[in-house]
Amino acid sequence: MKREVLLMEIVLLCGSLRKQSYNRKLLNTIKEHAPSHWTFTEIAIDRIPFYNADVEERRVPDEVTVLKEGLTRADGVIIVSPEYNNGMPAVVKNALDWAASPPQESPLPKKPIALAGASPQGAGTVQAQTQLRQTLIAIDAYVMSGPKLLVGQVHTRVEVEDEQITEEGTVKRIKKYVKAFDEWITTLSE
Numbered sequence: 001m002k003r004e005v006l007l008m009e010i011v012l013l014c015g016s017l018r019k020q021s022y023n024r025k026l027l028n029t030i031k032e033h034a035p036s037h038w039t040f041t042e043i044a045i046d047r048i049p050f051y052n053a054d055v056e057e058r059r060v061p062d063e064v065t066v067l068k069e070g071l072t073r074a075d076g077v078i079i080v081s082p083e084y085n086n087g088m089p090a091v092v093k094n095a096l097d098w099a100a101s102p103p104q105e106s107p108l109p110k111k112p113i114a115l116a117g118a119s120p121q122g123a124g125t126v127q128a129q130t131q132l133r134q135t136l137i138a139i140d141a142y143v144m145s146g147p148k149l150l151v152g153q154v155h156t157r158v159e160v161e162d163e164q165i166t167e168e169g170t171v172k173r174i175k176k177y178v179k180a181f182d183e184w185i186t187t188l189s190e
Ligand SMILES: Cc1cc2nc3c(=O)[nH]c(=O)nc-3n(C[C@H](O)[C@H](O)[C@H](O)COP(=O)(O)O)c2cc1C
Pocket: 016, 017, 018, 020, 021, 022, 023, 024, 082, 083, 084, 085, 086, 087, 118, 119, 120, 121, 122, 123, 124, 125
């Protein structure tokens, strides 16, 4: 008997805030090649104030409430992020710190999460992803171990004015990656 395919809500977080971001182009390409039963919600993380337990105690900022509600609804989360100084950008860590607190109310434990990143350098954000993985494991999220989506030398794969990456090798890897994440979400929900 053929299994019914249910809609899946995928929340996207982008770690680059700049207009012509290569990671934004990678995010667009992931959306383009995603399974047809995925729906997307991108949550903006650039207006979230720095984590402060005093602020959290007084009143959780609206941007954080939007983040937490989105993550709660999500069947899976994809974090597409650049690497800064061998680590994840502060804006990503800040969003995760808010989302992880307080731990008993966090939407992140057991949440299927996939990482992706692009860089003009050769290693394609491997160190940022390693750091992200370490943080997400501490939060008890279920991070997909592979296939890893590390797009190195990205400036040779896409033009600055293009919205998406069309280079064949990268597209092939993205198709494999979204298929694997779809299976990861399904397996974890069984
Ligand atoms: C402060 C800073 C630190 C950076 N550190 C790294 C790094 O450690 N590794 C790396 O691969 N690229 C590094 N880069 C280069 C970024 O990968 C590059 O600027 C990239 O285009 C940023 O992603 P975006 O295009 O999505 O904004 C750094 C860039 C900046 C601005």
